Each structure stands twice: as C-alpha cells, then as structure tokens.
Amino acid sequence: MTTRDLRPDLSEALERFGADLSRWPDERLAREADAALACDPALRAEWEAWRDLDGRLDATRAACDRSITRSAAVARLRANALAATTRRLRWPVAAAAVVAGLVVGGVLDLAIAPPAPRGTEIVLLDSLVFGPDEVDLR
Structure with a gap:
C-alpha cells in the first residue's frame, strides 16, 4: 500500500x-x-x-x-512603451487643443451670459417660531 x-x-x-x-x-x-x-x-x-x-x-x-x-529587458520594454505612447498622442498638440477649448469656452461664457439682476429679494423663513416673513434688505 x-x-x-x-x-x-x-x-x-x-x-x-x-x-x-x-x-x-x-x-x-x-x-x-x-x-x-x-x-x-x-x-x-x-x-x-x-x-x-x-x-x-x-x-x-x-x-x-x-x-x-x-x-535590462524591463527597462527596454518600459522605454519603448513610453516612446510609442508619446509618439502616438503628441502631447503638445493635445495640450494646445485643451487650452484653445478653455479660451473659446471663456469667451462664449462672457458673450452669452445673461445680465445680472439689479436687485435681489431675500425671504427669511423661521417656520418654527413666526412662520414665513418677508424682509426688504435694500
């Protein structure tokens, strides 16, 4: 056995x-x-x-x-992968596109934004004690 x-x-x-x-x-x-x-x-x-x-x-x-x-195979692989990534993505072009988008968005925001209201009404609510109460703060 x-x-x-x-x-x-x-x-x-x-x-x-x-x-x-x-x-x-x-x-x-x-x-x-x-x-x-x-x-x-x-x-x-x-x-x-x-x-x-x-x-x-x-x-x-x-x-x-x-x-x-x-x-040094790992170092070679890492260097080749990094080089291939930077060649494919072209970082300066991508960064310029992001900056251009931010600039265009900011200009459009300023041009299309509605005018700010002249006066603002504020209503203070204390429903536990008095109930709703309107106050003119001008």
Whole structure:
C-alpha cells in the first residue's frame, strides 16, 4: 500500500500546495501532514521529493530573475512603451487643443451670459417660531 492509498488527502495536498506546509490554506490538514511526516516513511519520502522539486523551481525562478535583470529587458520594454505612447498622442498638440477649448469656452461664457439682476429679494423663513416673513434688505 502506498501513501496515496492510505492518506489520499495528504498526497493530493502535497501535489497541490507543495512541501512548504505554511503555505497550505487548510491549517488543520497542514497540522495532520506535519504529524504524519514523523510517523509515515512513505509520506516522508514523497514530501522530500516535493521539497526538492520546490527547491529546484525556486532556483530556476531566481536564475530567470537574475537573467532578466542583467539583460535590462524591463527597462527596454518600459522605454519603448513610453516612446510609442508619446509618439502616438503628441502631447503638445493635445495640450494646445485643451487650452484653445478653455479660451473659446471663456469667451462664449462672457458673450452669452445673461445680465445680472439689479436687485435681489431675500425671504427669511423661521417656520418654527413666526412662520414665513418677508424682509426688504435694500
């Protein structure tokens, strides 16, 4: 009988979440796995195989990260994307269009605005004490 036959949940969790028990989402299952590792040599051998695989994957990822950093690929991509964006949008033309729109809008607002009223009537309402009351403030 293999570990998979005796404890299929632990073997499946090892495949799914890896050998680092602290990364397992189910804490109860992680505690069970930790206890079973001390008692079951077959599970221990399976866990060590997954631990070795995790270590090799981590080393490969670190090597890829170092290679990307050395080649400055991210900096080149960022520079190319920025250059393509500024070429396409033509910022000075867009800024001039916004300023022209603001100027035209301001002129039209001044030309079309209705004249201000001469007098303003104010009504003070104190409905809790006196009710509505009109006051002439001129």
